[in-house]
Amino acid sequence: TPEPSAMWLGACAAARSPLAAAAAPPPALPGGSPLPRRLYGGAAMLRPLRRLSRPPRRAAATGPGRRLLLSTPIFYANGPPHIGHLYSALLADALHRHRRLRGAGPGRLSTGTDEHGLKIQQAAAAAGTSPPELCERVSSLFHQALTHAAVSFTDFTRTSEPRHQRAVRYFWGALRDGGALYKGSYEGWYCTPEECFLPESQLTEHRDAQGRPCKVSLETGHQVHWTKEENYMFRLSAFQDPLRKWLRDNPQAISPHPFYQRVLHWLEEDLPDLSVSRERSRLQWGIPVPSDSTQTIYVWVDALVNYLSVVGYPETHGEWWPAVHHVVGKDILKFHAVYWPALLMAAGLAPPERILVHSHWTVHGQKMSKSLGNVIDPFACIGQYTVDGFRYFLLRQGVPERDCDYYDEKVVKVVNSELADALGGLLNRSTALSINPSNTYPCFSESCFPKVLDYRETKGMGRASAEDYEFVASVASLPLQVANYFEGFQIYKALECIVLCVRQTNSFFQRHRPWKLNRKDPAEQLWLDTIIHVTLECLRVYGTLLQPVIPHTADRLLSRLAVEPEERGLSSLTFLARYNGKSCPFEGRQLGPDTGILFHRLEKSRQPQIETKKL
Numbered sequence: 001t002p003e004p005s006a007m008w009l010g011a012c013a014a015a016r017s018p019l020a021a022a023a024a025p026p027p028a029l030p031g032g033s034p035l036p037r038r039l040y041g042g043a044a045m046l047r048p049l050r051r052l053s054r055p056p057r058r059a060a061a062t063g064p065g066r067r068l069l070l071s072t073p074i075f076y077a078n079g080p081p082h083i084g085h086l087y088s089a090l091l092a093d094a095l096h097r098h099r100r101l102r103g104a105g106p107g108r109l110s111t112g113t114d115e116h117g118l119k120i121q122q123a124a125a126a127a128g129t130s131p132p133e134l135c136e137r138v139s140s141l142f143h144q145a146l147t148h149a150a151v152s153f154t155d156f157t158r159t160s161e162p163r164h165q166r167a168v169r170y171f172w173g174a175l176r177d178g179g180a181l182y183k184g185s186y187e188g189w190y191c192t193p194e195e196c197f198l199p200e201s202q203l204t205e206h207r208d209a210q211g212r213p214c215k216v217s218l219e220t221g222h223q224v225h226w227t228k229e230e231n232y233m234f235r236l237s238a239f240q241d242p243l244r245k246w247l248r249d250n251p252q253a254i255s256p257h258p259f260y261q262r263v264l265h266w267l268e269e270d271l272p273d274l275s276v277s278r279e280r281s282r283l284q285w286g287i288p289v290p291s292d293s294t295q296t297i298y299v300w301v302d303a304l305v306n307y308l309s310v311v312g313y314p315e316t317h318g319e320w321w322p323a324v325h326h327v328v329g330k331d332i333l334k335f336h337a338v339y340w341p342a343l344l345m346a347a348g349l350a351p352p353e354r355i356l357v358h359s360h361w362t363v364h365g366q367k368m369s370k371s372l373g374n375v376i377d378p379f380a381c382i383g384q385y386t387v388d389g390f391r392y393f394l395l396r397q398g399v400p401e402r403d404c405d406y407y408d409e410k411v412v413k414v415v416n417s418e419l420a421d422a423l424g425g426l427l428n429r430s431t432a433l434s435i436n437p438s439n440t441y442p443c444f445s446e447s448c449f450p451k452v453l454d455y456r457e458t459k460g461m462g463r464a465s466a467e468d469y470e471f472v473a474s475v476a477s478l479p480l481q482v483a484n485y486f487e488g489f490q491i492y493k494a495l496e497c498i499v500l501c502v503r504q505t506n507s508f509f510q511r512h513r514p515w516k517l518n519r520k521d522p523a524e525q526l527w528l529d530t531i532i533h534v535t536l537e538c539l540r541v542y543g544t545l546l547q548p549v550i551p552h553t554a555d556r557l558l559s560r561l562a563v564e565p566e567e568r569g570l571s572s573l574t575f576l577a578r579y580n581g582k583s584c585p586f587e588g589r590q591l592g593p594d595t596g597i598l599f600h601r602l603e604k605s606r607q608p609q610i611e612t613k614k615l
């Protein structure tokens with residue numbers, strides 16, 4: 001039997017205990033209403049509300065060196081992965097890798113597959129297989145796709161695993177013992193693809209394939225069906241105030257800000273209780289409700305608990321929880337920003353620290369989705385554009401605040417111009433044997449590039465121009481700028497800044513035409529070495545900062561610059577030390593032996609990518 005859960009609410013809203021208020025019998029609603037209604041017919045499952053005698057466990061310390069669990073969404077195993085899933089995972093991966101680069105505390109990156117529910121039951125039937133077989137195949141495709149795309153996950157949870165199921169049963173017990181569940185009869189419009197009931201306000205009239213009138217979801221266009229059944233209900237309505245308080249106290253809890261506002265807006269509206277089980281006769285493919293074999297736990301409750309089961313709930317989760325950042329698509333925002341925090345509070349746990357939300361990749365303006373079938377195969381894209389090329393494209397072009405339409409020409413254009421030409425070209429030019437025959441990291445000359453207090457007053461002081469000083473200053477500030485953008489979940493902006501600096505470095509190189517300098521003249525040689533030194537220093541910064549996004553290319557770049565693995569963290573990233581009168585460990589080093597092209601230009605795609613791996 002599960003241990004009685006501590007009521008988080010007791011601490012955060014002692015004056016007004018929502019569950020206690022909700023313990024009164026629910027009002028009877030008028031029958032025959034066209035709106036989806038909860039008809040509270042069944043026996044209430046309420047147990048006496050337990051008061052919290054100790055504050056909620058704030059396990060992970062804050063500040064530098066602290067632990068953090070980053071999570072991708074748990075992907076629904078009703079069909080193979082598409083590039084929308086990959087995007088979600090890459091965002092989380094880049095954040096995870098950037099933390100490692102910063103030398104932040106221990107981190108984990110969790111992902112996995114959500115394997116229960118009606119949709120999977122139906123997809124398996126349609127594919128002529130059983131749900132476990134379907135899940136096995138799809139889960140392994142997700143595992144392969146993420147591995148193939150160099151997503152550095154540390155944990156992959158399958159919700160069919162016994163350790164996860166045990167955690168879900170325990171969590172259910174905590175909800176029940178905390179008084180957050182009751183049994184009632186529920187009827188309403190059920191959307192199977194979305195696995196939820198939808199209110200009338202989110203529906204519109206439509207015609208089905210046979211031309212008969214039907215109702216569909218306004219947001220997704222999926223058909224809904226009127227469904228009536230006995231379910232366990234979760235007292236979500238009791239959490240409206242605690243949720244509002246949580247968000248008001250934590251304005252950074254949901255980013256970007258428009259999504260934070262959207263959730264606050266939802267919390268201003270009616271927040272009905274949530275049906276959290278399905279009749280087992282209708283849904284067999286799921287975890288049975290503990291001590292009621294006629295019911296199956298709602299797939300979303302089951303799936304969300306993966307974020308706890310991965311950190312050892314109910315035993316060892318305290319080492320990580322609630323130092324958790326969830327990366328999620330906007331389609332599952334309500335589940336993560338309303339239902340999940342409320343469920344956690346009800347189970348005596350604190351809400352996650354942050355929810356990082358992104359928008360969708362669309363095809364001809366429509367969300368790419370397994371159910372709609374308009375998907376683009378990540379395996380094909382990686383095959384065509386390389387791992388780093390495709391990672392770069394998704395993270396550079398994807399803007400969390402808005403949807404982005406996918407087309408192949410865009411990938412080729414962005415990757416060729418920014419990775420192959422700007423970055424690869426810069427490395428190639430500055431390390432060419434014709435310009436640097438000794439193939440070493442050349443020395444910096446203070447007389448050519450003297451330290452100045454005001455770069456506008458450089459006349460007659462050396463060879464560097466005011467423009468050069470300005471450019472070097474922008475590269476010097478880049479690591480901090482990039483870190484801020486990662487922190488603000490604006491990875492695309494971090495990449496934009498890097499590209500801008502790469503272009504400035506190309507201009508610097510071009511401006512001084514080092515290939516024209518006479519190497520036989522010692523003064524000219526000093527200036528030539530300084531130009532190359534500054535350029536390689538810039539490339540070292542870009543290579544270091546790009547590791548979270550294009551790990552293979554960054555590795556190649558840094559190896560060419562003879563940067564050792566232990567010198568690739570942000571703490572060792574002292575840019576242009578010699579300008580500041582310090583020694584530079586790279587000066588005089590032999591450059592790496594790989595003189596090949598850093599990033600080959602991509603060919604234009606000959607076939608459309610809109611096809612996917614068959615199950």
Ligand SMILES: Nc1ncnc2c1ncn2[C@@H]1O[C@H](COP(=O)(O)OP(=O)(O)OP(=O)(O)O)[C@@H](O)[C@H]1O
Binds near residue numbers: 077331367
């Ligand atoms: N088009 C997309 N763009 C960006 N992210 C997406 C996209 N589709 C799915 N995701 C991300 O993957 C998560 C899991 O998606 P899910 O497994 O439900 O895929 P789906 O294609 O939307 O499936 P279905 O069509 O069956 O609902 C989403 O919540 C979102 O975070």
